[in-house]
Amino acid sequence: GAVVSQHPSWVICKSGTSVKIECRSLDFQATTMFWYRQFPKQSLMLMATSNEGSKATYEQGVEKDKFLINHASLTLSTLTVTSAHPEDSSFYICSADRGLVNQPQHFGDGTRLSIL
Amino acid sequence: LAKTTQPISMDSYEGQEVNITCSHNNIATNDYITWYQQFPSQGPRFIIQGYKTKVTNEVASLFIPADRKSSTLSLPRVSLSDTAVYYCLVGERTGGFKTIFGAGTRLFVKA
Numbered sequence: 001g002a003v004v005s006q007h008p009s010w011v012i013c014k015s016g017t018s019v020k021i022e023c024r025s026l027d028f029q030a031t032t033m034f035w036y037r038q039f040p041k042q043s044l045m046l047m048a049t050s051n052e053g054s055k056a057t058y059e060q061g062v063e064k065d066k067f068l069i070n071h072a073s074l075t076l077s078t079l080t081v082t083s084a085h086p087e088d089s090s091f092y093i094c095s096a097d098r099g100l101v102n103q104p105q106h107f108g109d110g111t112r113l114s115i116l
Numbered sequence: 117l118a119k120t121t122q123p124i125s126m127d128s129y130e131g132q133e134v135n136i137t138c139s140h141n142n143i144a145t146n147d148y149i150t151w152y153q154q155f156p157s158q159g160p161r162f163i164i165q166g167y168k169t170k171v172t173n174e175v176a177s178l179f180i181p182a183d184r185k186s187s188t189l190s191l192p193r194v195s196l197s198d199t200a201v202y203y204c205l206v207g208e209r210t211g212g213f214k215t216i217f218g219a220g221t222r223l224f225v226k227a
Contacts, residue, residue: 006159034214043203044160044217093159095215104150105215107159 003027004096006108013084014116020080021111023094029074030096034105035067038091050077084115120204125222134191136221138204141185149180149187152203154220160203164189199225 005024013019023033031052036044048069049057056069066088068080077096081088093110097103121139128134140149148167152160164171166178166187177190191198201220 004159036217043219046214046216049214091157095159104162104165107152107161109159110157112157 004094004106004108006094006111008111009109010112010114012114012116015085016083017115018080018082019084019113020078021092021094021113023077023079023096023108025075025096025106028096028098030077031074031099032097033071033077034095034097035069035077035079036093036095038093038110044093047079052077081113084113086115089113089115120206120218122202122204122218122221124219125224127224127226128194129226130195131193134194134198134223134225136189136191136202136204136223137186138189139186140204140206143184143206144208146208147184147206148208149178149184150205150207151176151178151189152205154201154203163202194223194225196225196227199223 003026005026007022011019033050035047037047038044046059047062047067048059050069050071052071052074058064066082068082071077091110091112093107095105095107097105148165150165151163153163154160164173164176164178166180168180168184171178179188201222203217203220205215207215
């Protein structure tokens with residue numbers, strides 16, 4: 001079964017709205033979670049690394065004030081797309097790591113965000 | 117983080133064995149090789165991971181030569197449902213390591 005849950009699975013909203021996406025590790029504690037964005041026919045692009053209890057680390061070119069990340073507990077990270085615009089429409093995916101050697105990352109099923 | 121190179125796409129027929137090779141010439145000593153499968157509108161799913169030689173599980177085999185500069189994912193007897201994008205990733209298998217995805221290989225399985 002799924003070990004990382006992402007919610008919502010899809011959202012449609014008007015331009016200017018802020019949208020929050022949740023990523024939960026279901027049966028393990030994740031001190032680190034990752035957020036990706038994927039456009040159609042393209043690969044996943046890492047946006048940021050979410051660290052429990054501290055500030056997220058953003059990849060170059062990703063606006064931290066646009067994509068707010070909060071990792072307040074060991075099982076939950078949230079990504080908020082602030083004042084979303086049509087160009088922010090994409091597929092957002094999170095992943096979590098058990099933090100152990102020989103254990104792969106587990107990915108959520110993604111959130112399809114459509115901004116009208 | 118080691119960069120990976122894979123074929124952009126591959127075609128196969130049901131029942132055939134499919135081998136997808138990934139090049140990672142600058143792989144580091146502590147790096148593991150991990151393969152993921154992704155269907156449209158879903159997150160990637162773990163297939164297999166290895167460090168050297170051969171690894172086999174219930175869905176695939178992973179062959180890694182001694183120099184570890186490449187790896188081959190082998191899918192036995194593919195079916196239509198194996199049509200997906202396959203990603204090869206290389207990185208340290210310690211907690212919190214970030215994963216950089218390459219372009220992946222789009223596999224089309226035909227009837």
